[in-house]
Amino acid sequence: MTNAKQPAIQVQNLWMSFPGKQAGEQIHVLERINLEVKAGEFVCIVGPSGCGKSTLLNIVGGFLPCSQGDVTVEGQPVAGPDPRRVFVFQENGVFPWLTVQENIGFGLLKKSVAERAGIVAHYIEMVGLHGFERAYPRELSGGMKQRVEIARALAANPDIIYMDEPFGALDFITRLKMRADLVRIWQSEKKTILFVTHDIEEAVQVADRVLVMSKRPATIQNIINVDLPRPRDLDSRGYLATRDEIFAAMGMSLRIGESEAEAARPNGAHAPKPQGLIPN
Amino acid sequence: MSATPPQPDLATFTGNRGPRAQNFQWSKIVLPIVVAILFLLAWDAGVRITGSDIFPKPIEVMRGIIQLIQRGLLLKYVVASLYRVTWGFTLAVLVGVPFGLFLGWYGWAFQAFNPMIQMLRPISPIAWIPVAILWFKVTDKAPIFLIFLASVFPITVSATAAVQNMQPVYLRAARNFGLTQFQLFSRVILPATLPQIITGIRIALGVAWLVVVAAEMIAVNSGLGYLIIDARNAGKRYDLVVAGMVMIGLIGLVLDLLVRQLEKFDEVRWGYANR
Amino acid sequence: MSLKRTLLVVAVLWTALITVLHLKLNLHVQFFGPKPKVEATQKFRVGFIPVTCHLTCPVTDFINKNMSGESFFEPIRFNGWPEVKEAYLSGYMPATFLLAPLAMELREQGVPIKIVYLGHRDGTALMVNKDSQIYRLEDLRGKTVAVPNRFSNQRLLIYKALKDRGMSIKDINMVEMPPPDMPVALRQHAVDAITSGEPFMGQTELDGYGRVLYLTKDIWPNFISCVLVVSEDAIKNRRPEVQRLVDGIARSGKWLDQNMDHRMEAAEFVAQNYYNQDPRLLRFVLSKPPDRVKYTNLAPLKKDFEEIEALAVESGIMQGTVHFEDYVDTSFVKDDTAIQPYAWEGKKP
Numbered sequence: 001m002t003n004a005k006q007p008a009i010q011v012q013n014l015w016m017s018f019p020g021k022q023a024g025e026q027i028h029v030l031e032r033i034n035l036e037v038k039a040g041e042f043v044c045i046v047g048p049s050g051c052g053k054s055t056l057l058n059i060v061g062g063f064l065p066c067s068q069g070d071v072t073v074e075g076q077p078v079a080g081p082d083p084r085r086v087f088v089f090q091e092n093g094v095f096p097w098l099t100v101q102e103n104i105g106f107g108l109l110k111k112s113v114a115e116r117a118g119i120v121a122h123y124i125e126m127v128g129l130h131g132f133e134r135a136y137p138r139e140l141s142g143g144m145k146q147r148v149e150i151a152r153a154l155a156a157n158p159d160i161i162y163m164d165e166p167f168g169a170l171d172f173i174t175r176l177k178m179r180a181d182l183v184r185i186w187q188s189e190k191k192t193i194l195f196v197t198h199d200i201e202e203a204v205q206v207a208d209r210v211l212v213m214s215k216r217p218a219t220i221q222n223i224i225n226v227d228l229p230r231p232r233d234l235d236s237r238g239y240l241a242t243r244d245e246i247f248a249a250m251g252m253s254l255r256i257g258e259s260e261a262e263a264a265r266p267n268g269a270h271a272p273k274p275q276g277l278i279p280n
Numbered sequence: 281m282s283a284t285p286p287q288p289d290l291a292t293f294t295g296n297r298g299p300r301a302q303n304f305q306w307s308k309i310v311l312p313i314v315v316a317i318l319f320l321l322a323w324d325a326g327v328r329i330t331g332s333d334i335f336p337k338p339i340e341v342m343r344g345i346i347q348l349i350q351r352g353l354l355l356k357y358v359v360a361s362l363y364r365v366t367w368g369f370t371l372a373v374l375v376g377v378p379f380g381l382f383l384g385w386y387g388w389a390f391q392a393f394n395p396m397i398q399m400l401r402p403i404s405p406i407a408w409i410p411v412a413i414l415w416f417k418v419t420d421k422a423p424i425f426l427i428f429l430a431s432v433f434p435i436t437v438s439a440t441a442a443v444q445n446m447q448p449v450y451l452r453a454a455r456n457f458g459l460t461q462f463q464l465f466s467r468v469i470l471p472a473t474l475p476q477i478i479t480g481i482r483i484a485l486g487v488a489w490l491v492v493v494a495a496e497m498i499a500v501n502s503g504l505g506y507l508i509i510d511a512r513n514a515g516k517r518y519d520l521v522v523a524g525m526v527m528i529g530l531i532g533l534v535l536d537l538l539v540r541q542l543e544k545f546d547e548v549r550w551g552y553a554n555r
Numbered sequence: 556m557s558l559k560r561t562l563l564v565v566a567v568l569w570t571a572l573i574t575v576l577h578l579k580l581n582l583h584v585q586f587f588g589p590k591p592k593v594e595a596t597q598k599f600r601v602g603f604i605p606v607t608c609h610l611t612c613p614v615t616d617f618i619n620k621n622m623s624g625e626s627f628f629e630p631i632r633f634n635g636w637p638e639v640k641e642a643y644l645s646g647y648m649p650a651t652f653l654l655a656p657l658a659m660e661l662r663e664q665g666v667p668i669k670i671v672y673l674g675h676r677d678g679t680a681l682m683v684n685k686d687s688q689i690y691r692l693e694d695l696r697g698k699t700v701a702v703p704n705r706f707s708n709q710r711l712l713i714y715k716a717l718k719d720r721g722m723s724i725k726d727i728n729m730v731e732m733p734p735p736d737m738p739v740a741l742r743q744h745a746v747d748a749i750t751s752g753e754p755f756m757g758q759t760e761l762d763g764y765g766r767v768l769y770l771t772k773d774i775w776p777n778f779i780s781c782v783l784v785v786s787e788d789a790i791k792n793r794r795p796e797v798q799r800l801v802d803g804i805a806r807s808g809k810w811l812d813q814n815m816d817h818r819m820e821a822a823e824f825v826a827q828n829y830y831n832q833d834p835r836l837l838r839f840v841l842s843k844p845p846d847r848v849k850y851t852n853l854a855p856l857k858k859d860f861e862e863i864e865a866l867a868v869e870s871g872i873m874q875g876t877v878h879f880e881d882y883v884d885t886s887f888v889k890d891d892t893a894i895q896p897y898a899w900e901g902k903k904p
């Protein structure tokens with residue numbers, strides 16, 4: 001990936017706490033967070049549930065003010081949401097009162113009608129929703145809705161996309177397919193993506209780098225480079241090694257005990273990994 | 281209604297159109313008619329058994345209605361009542377919806393106005409009749425004012441609740457795209473709350489129509505409410521009293537059916553459980 | 556079409572349609588053709604209720620319309636006492652027929668109101684159900700009696716009648732009820748006796764379940780229940796119109812009492828055009844007996860009102876701080892005997 005001189009996202013010494021139930025009580029969520037995302041980079045954040053991943057992403061996205069620290073995006077301190085950066089929420093944020101094409105064109109009000117139609121058609125094609133332009137979200141499946149939301153984010157032509165467990169609600173196969181689509185789009189559109197997930201496999205499949213957070217109060221505990229060629233072979237040694245490395249890092253932070261390899265697969269619940277579903 | 285692929289609207293989601301679906305449609309019309317006929321028979325039998333010659337039989341009411349039609353009064357009265365309800369109700373929507381959205385959006389406004397609204401809301405429009413006469417004299421404005429009062433509160437309250445119950449993810453999604461405050465209202469908050477507002481409007485229209493009799497007690501000289509009061513003045517014309525009641529009921533039914541059509545529009549259909 | 560567009564189009568079209576229809580059908584607005592002359596000043600409005608006590612109001616209107624093609628005032632029909640009173644207080648109409656004690660009490664409460672003429676004399680009955688055991692006033696003890704209003708003369712009448720027999724108002728149970736609802740209430744035994752202006756009393760007789768316990772003329776001869784009141788403002792600023800109104804009402808009264816043909820004629824046109832009642836009813840109460848209600852001798856007299864005032868004070872509905880000179884203006888009737896009935900012989904077919 002290209003290395004711009006200036007990092008796209010820079011977080012320095014970030015602290016975050018929420019007021020607790022009792023007066024004066026503070027719930028410390030994030031401690032001394034430092035991170036950097038280069039322009040065009042695809043970075044994943046993983047960590048145990050409730051550790052503060054969403055909180056971190058919301059702060060970077062400008063939806064939440066932090067308690068202390070500096071957050072700069074493209075050289076500017078973050079003051080709030082900005083149309084140049086788009087957030088894809090874990091809960092589906094597609095507007096049910098608009099059709100697929102109206103949803104995708106939602107952020108394009110300033111463009112002329114013809115221009116807007118062109119952009120919308122382009123992204124509908126890209127996310128494979130051709131033929132559903134005039135359908136309403138209630139007529140779509142969960143995965144299709146997720147694709148609408150991603151298309152809406154991409155159509156706004158942001159420099160950076162923040163995604164908070166965007167595929168969390170999808171079934172396994174759709175999830176694999178969506179990951180593949182996302183990587184394909186990312187490669188062709190040259191966006192910067194900061195992606196939160198608690199699914200380690202997912203992180204290894206899509207990311208250039210994976211940030212592993214500890215449990216609350218969270219710090220960034222490991223940074224793991226995923227130096228694997230794309231398309232990624234889910235049975236290759238490199239893939240498995242990277243995956244296990246993250247599992248190990250997480251396992252330690254979870255303190256499940258036993259050998260690191262065992263900790264990495266607590267219930268043996270991971271489904272077999274079909275091959276070749278990650279394209280390009 | 282805008283068409284949706286692959287098939288245009290309704291057919292897509294009313295389920296498959298097998299024989300059962302058709303039976304369902306059939307029963308939707310026939311069953312209510314059967315119930316209505318049973319009701320009429322029970323009514324007729326009730327009057328015959330009690331031997332009352334004050335309360336009219338259905339057939340007498342029917343004759344009363346025909347007489348009203350022949351004298352050209354029915355159309356006049358229906359028009360007058362609808363006119364007052366239309367204006368009172370339209371004003372209530374024009375005031376209630378924006379005001380309700382405003383209260384729902386700004387917490388301080390809700391804190392400030394809600395106690396007053398909850399205090400005014402339970403006051404029956406009948407209690408306002410003296411005020412209406414003193415303010416608006418004996419003109420059409422007085423009943424319009426009463427109908428406005430009766431319907432503005434349900435509309436306001438439902439619009440407020442709609443904003444307060446709105447899914448926050450829509451707002452956050454919208455904030456991604458750098459909307460102005462006005463755009464946020466018109467493109468997100470209003471459409472997101474519309475299904476609930478329409479339900480509120482439907483209830484309020486029922487209330488507005490309910491109040492028409494009381495509102496027309498004021499010395500207006502037309503309207504279905506006036507018909508009832510006038511028939512009371514006219515000695516033993518309870519057939520006309522009941523005729524007025526029947527007309528009010530029938531028109532109320534039609535109004536409700538019409539407003540229900542609004543719920544079928546694609547822009548709001550998502551807001552209702554699948555029917 | 557989208558919801559917004561449909562809603563807007565339907566709402567605008569509907570509102571326009573219903574408004575035009577209403578203006579055309581009920582307000583009789585002419586949209587095409589020559590506009591009717593716009594009246595320079597508003598017609599003098601006079602409120603009334605469809606009872607025989609107010610009969611001279613529609614009669615005057617009708618006779619004037621028929622004799623000169625146009626009436627000089629606009630009768631406004633109401634359905635209940637509170638509404639008439641409130642419409643008068645709102646300033647909607649400068650004159651109205653009103654219950655005499657109510658007018659006096661309004662004056663006492665500071666309303667600038669003057670009684671200028673009487674509506675009628677007598678014209679009230681107390682009815683009981685035919686199959687009840689009430690044959691004398693004494694039998695009313697413990698019974699429920701409906702009166703139109705606490706400020707009605709009917710209430711004072713009962714008060715007086717009971718007092719004359721050594722009873723008091725506490726011996727009966729008195730309820731207020733709009734006169735149109737009284738016949739059914741009596742018929743269904745919801746109340747034991749009813750009293751109000753005609754034709755609601757006559758109706759019970761006509762329909763065969765009511766029996767007269769007394770007519771006013773038997774208990775309080777020349778009883779007054781309703782009067783014509785005018786605001787002081789109108790007396791000051793629209794004196795000619797008030798004079799014309801009083802003259803018209805007086806002439807109608809005399810016309811009504813001239814002969815039975817006139818009364819039957821009035822029963823017909825008033826029932827059809829103003830009261831919306833069965834003409835049989837008015838024919839009945841205006842003729843059986845002929846002196847059930849009278850429309851002559853209607854100039855307000857001091858002794859009549861002093862009697863009412865005394866009873867009102869005694870029964871607690873007035874304080875007694877105002878007197879005849881305060882609430883009556885006799886200046887519109889110089890000589891009641893000089894007034895001639897309308898020379899109109901009805902619309903002969």
Ligand SMILES: Nc1ncnc2c1ncn2[C@@H]1O[C@H](COP(=O)(O)OP(=O)(O)OP(=O)(O)O)[C@@H](O)[C@H]1O
Binds near residue numbers: 018019052056
């Ligand atoms: N508004 C808030 N007020 C108080 N506490 C909060 C608030 N938002 C989050 N928290 C707390 O901060 C912690 C981190 O929350 P966050 O949503 O960031 O977790 P997460 O890492 O995204 O978890 P998950 O993977 O389950 O989505 C949680 O313990 C939560 O209780």
Ligand SMILES: [Mg+2]
Binds near residue numbers: 054055
């Ligand atoms: Mg989260």
